[in-house]
Amino acid sequence: MFSLSEIPQTASTLFSAYSTLAGSMMLLRSFANELIPQQLRSYLCTTFYHYLFNPLSNNLTLVFDEWSGMSRNQVFDAAELYLRTKINPDTERLKVSKTSRQKNFTVSIEKGEEVTDSFQNVQLQWKFVCKEPQNNHSGEKRYFELSFHKKHKQTVICYYLPHVVERAKEIKQEEKVVKLYNRECPYDDDDDGGGGGGMWGSINLEHPSTFDTLAMDPELKQMILDDLDRFLRRKEFYRRVGKAWKRGYLLYGPPGTGKSSLIAAMANYLRFDIYDLELTSIYSNSDLRRILLSTTNRSILVIEDVDCSVEMKDRQNDGASVGSNTKLTLSGILNFIDGLWSSCGDERIIVFTTNHKERIDPALLRPGRMDVHINMSYCTVHGFKVLASNYLGIKGKSHSLFGEIEGLIQSTDVTPAEVAEELMKADDADVALEGLVNFLKRKRIRADESKNNDVKGEEANEVEHEKAKQLKTG
Ligand SMILES: Nc1ncnc2c1ncn2[C@@H]1O[C@H](COP(=O)(O)OP(=O)(O)OP(=O)(O)O)[C@@H](O)[C@H]1O
Ligand SMILES: [Mg+2]
Numbered sequence: 001m002f003s004l005s006e007i008p009q010t011a012s013t014l015f016s017a018y019s020t021l022a023g024s025m026m027l028l029r030s031f032a033n034e035l036i037p038q039q040l041r042s043y044l045c046t047t048f049y050h051y052l053f054n055p056l057s058n059n060l061t062l063v064f065d066e067w068s069g070m071s072r073n074q075v076f077d078a079a080e081l082y083l084r085t086k087i088n089p090d091t092e093r094l095k096v097s098k099t100s101r102q103k104n105f106t107v108s109i110e111k112g113e114e115v116t117d118s119f120q121n122v123q124l125q126w127k128f129v130c131k132e133p134q135n136n137h138s139g140e141k142r143y144f145e146l147s148f149h150k151k152h153k154q155t156v157i158c159y160y161l162p163h164v165v166e167r168a169k170e171i172k173q174e175e176k177v178v179k180l181y182n183r184e185c186p187y188d189d190d191d192d193g194g195g196g197g198g199m200w201g202s203i204n205l206e207h208p209s210t211f212d213t214l215a216m217d218p219e220l221k222q223m224i225l226d227d228l229d230r231f232l233r234r235k236e237f238y239r240r241v242g243k244a245w246k247r248g249y250l251l252y253g254p255p256g257t258g259k260s261s262l263i264a265a266m267a268n269y270l271r272f273d274i275y276d277l278e279l280t281s282i283y284s285n286s287d288l289r290r291i292l293l294s295t296t297n298r299s300i301l302v303i304e305d306v307d308c309s310v311e312m313k314d315r316q317n318d319g320a321s322v323g324s325n326t327k328l329t330l331s332g333i334l335n336f337i338d339g340l341w342s343s344c345g346d347e348r349i350i351v352f353t354t355n356h357k358e359r360i361d362p363a364l365l366r367p368g369r370m371d372v373h374i375n376m377s378y379c380t381v382h383g384f385k386v387l388a389s390n391y392l393g394i395k396g397k398s399h400s401l402f403g404e405i406e407g408l409i410q411s412t413d414v415t416p417a418e419v420a421e422e423l424m425k426a427d428d429a430d431v432a433l434e435g436l437v438n439f440l441k442r443k444r445i446r447a448d449e450s451k452n453n454d455v456k457g458e459e460a461n462e463v464e465h466e467k468a469k470q471l472k473t474g
Contacts, residue, residue, distance in 0.1 A: 061147040062156070075161065078168035079144045083126055084108050085171065086115050104175070111142070119160045122152040178205040179273040181299075183281065183291070199294040205274060207264035213390050214258060214265050215383030215416040220374070224262075227372060228270060232347070244338075246348040248369060252357040253376030256417030259353040262376065263302055272349065273299045280308065285332050292336065298347045301337075306330075306352040307359040331363045338369075379416045381406045387416060391423035392432055401433040408440035412447060 064076045084107060087094065093110040109115055111130035118124065124146060131141040148156055181200040211221055231247045238245040251259040267274045275295045282288050295301060337350060352370065354360055364370060379387075384405060388394045409419075422439050426432040 058150055059147045060150045060153055061145050064144045064146070066142045075165065076142075076144060078165040079126070079146075080108060081168040081171045082164045083115050083128075083144075085167070086117050086126075088115055091115065106175075119163065120155060122148055122155055122160065124148045124156070124160070173271050176271045178267050178271055179203070180205040180207075181273060181275045181295070183278065199291045200275065202273075205264065205267060207261075207268070209261040209264040210268055211265050213386070214261060215379060215386040215390075215419075216258065216262075216376075217380055217382055224266075224372075224374065225269070228266065231349075232270070235346075244343050244348075245346045246337075246350060248350045248352070248371050250357075250360075250364070250370040250373045251351060251353045251376055252373070253355070254378070254413075254415060255355055256415035257376035257378065258416050259376050260304070262374070263300065263351055263353075266349070266351075267300055270298075270300075270349075272347075275299055275301045277301060277303050279303060279306075279328075279333070282328060285328055285336070288328060288333060289336060289341075292341045293344070295345070295348075297345050300349040300351060302351045302353070303333075304353045305355070306361075306364065307354045307356045330361045334363055334369060378413045379409055379419050381409055383416055384409050384419060387419050387423055388433075391420060392429040394429060399429065399433060401430075401437060404437055405433065405440065408437065408444060412440055412444045414440060414443060418443075 064079055065073055066076045067073060087107065087109060091109065091113055093113055095108045095110045096105050097108075098105045109128050111128055113128055115126045115128075116124065117126065125148065127145040127147075129143050129145060133140055146156070179202040181202045183200055211225060214221060227247075235245060251262060253259060263274065266272070273296065277291070282291065292301070350370075352364065357373075388399070388402075418439070419436065422436040423432050425435050
């Protein structure tokens with residue numbers, strides 16, 4: 001042990017020993033720089049020097065190359081996505097990009113940058129490394145390094161890395177651009193396999209409808225959201241009970257009540273692509289099979305105006321289809337959807353829409369066919385408030401005309417589409433709402449008149465009937 005008086009002397013001795021050692025190191029380095037050729041020196045730097053000049057470390061570093069042989073390394077791709085959400089405030093350089101298909105800018109870490117993360121109390125250090133190509137034939141070598149204390153090796157490999165991969169999957173899903181597949185769109189030339197078989201063309205779904213912007217009663221909206229969430233969660237359940245993982249919705253209601261808007265909101269919420277199937281353009285079951293089999297998982301198959309299937313039935317007899325097994329019937333479609341098609345796909349949603357539920361083929365209404373029936377009704381008071389907030393920005397607070405409008409809406413059959421159109425006619429909220437009041441009043445007068453005419457017509461019929469009776473008996 002040192003006594004207090006010896007400390008300065010000991011410190012000075014230590015300092016001079018350190019200076020001598022550091023001096024020797026520098027000498028050794030400059031000596032090596034002079035004598036050893038550059039290429040060999042850089043090789044030694046990364047191996048021998050590393051051990052010579054770095055103290056023994058408790059850290060373990062995992063390296064994730066971009067490529068694993070000929071295929072991409074999934075952990076590298078996952079890390080790239082995951083680290084976008086972990087950018088530290090002190091990061092100095094970031095990479096920003098955006099393709100035409102992306103909605104938002106992508107901000108990711110630039111080469112050489114480091115990012116820290118923590119997981120179950122383990123501190124983790126990521127580094128993105130890029131190496132210049134070795135020769136003209138090889139590309140830039142890119143990899144991530146992940147360093148942490150050696151004692152956490154198990155936690156990192158067994159729990160942290162799966163967590164990174166899982167989060168990356170979610171981020172990819174969140175960033176996904178929802179597509180609308182239609183057989184009239186230009187054929188899809190993507191490399192993502194969507195619309196396989198070239199049967200479908202696609203465009204990006206630009207429909208801005210979301211569950212927030214939908215004018216619907218809150219309970220119904222919540223019921224649909226809960227149903228969709230439950231459906232997504234129940235992969236195991238469907239497997240256990242031996243049912244195909246699909247869910248059918250029937251949306252019915254007058255034109256302009258938001259059936260198509262609801263489908264777009266569902267697609268935007270789930271990030272599922274939409275396949276819009278025009279039944280009237282399909283002439284045989286074999287066509288239908290090919291078209292349906294080329295749809296992808298995690299998608300919504302939409303068949304609008306399904307009451308027009310009446311026309312399909314008629315087609316059986318007009319000679320357009322050849323042979324009994326090629327006829328296209330609604331039952332045939334439903335059987336195919338229930339059977340072969342849904343058994344070779346996962347996470348499928350099928351939506352049928354109609355303006356006339358009463359005209360629908362009973363096969364569609366049979367129990368177990370369409371799991372959820374949703375009545376898209378005329379505009380309600382709550383629906384009006386959502387539209388007023390969307391179109392005029394009147395949020396939460398009321399307006400002096402609200403009382404009158406609410407009364408008129410309750411006593412008139414008006415669609416959300418009609419209300420929306422009126423609200424769009426002026427930028428000024430007062431003017432727009434006055435316009436809506438006048439529109440609703442006119443609509444109610446017309447409805448009353450046509451009701452009166454109906455009553456008068458019935459009365460006239462009765463009078464005629466009475467006269468005819470009297471003539472007969474007289
Ligand atoms: N419930 C609603 N919430 C918000 N906007 C709506 C709603 N219903 C209709 N709209 C507005 O009216 C327009 C037409 O509605 P939409 O196409 O969804 O009706 P639809 O029920 O599918 O009609 P159709 O039976 O004619 O196909 C939408 O673009 C939207 O602007
Ligand atoms: Mg529609």
